[in-house]
Amino acid sequence: MSSTQEQRAERVGIDELLDRVRAGYERIGPEEAAAAAADGALLVDIRYAALREADGLIPGALVVERNELEWRLDPQGSHRAPEAVSHDLQVVVICNEGYASSLAVDSLRQLGLHRVTDLVGGFQAWRSAGLPVAL
Known part of the structure; x- marks a missing residue:
């Protein structure tokens, strides 16, 4: 197989990438995220x-832009960040709708942060669940 064919086979x-990434950890909903934060x-x-x-x-959320x-x-x-004290830190990553956060979780897990997850539906799900939002 040529290198071009190998590249096509790997694309x-x-x-599919989101499915693969998300298969490696359990995502949580808004109420679970709020409970995790309380803990x-x-x-x-x-x-x-x-x-x-x-x-x-x-x-109470730490704001860190994706980049x-x-x-x-x-x-x-x-x-x-001062909050980044350990690889054992439990982290819930929140984007707007729950897509970019999944890719971010994968990247953080590669750094050894094994207790990282993300919020299904992102900030929009948090707000729709009636959880606190500061304007």
């Missing part, structure tokens, strides 16, 4: 500024 679409889990909002400004924030996430949550990293 996956985003839907000490770190909620991490990766939405970009315009969405946060338009829709509000989850009180900085790995640097801010790596407990060994020189640019880590």
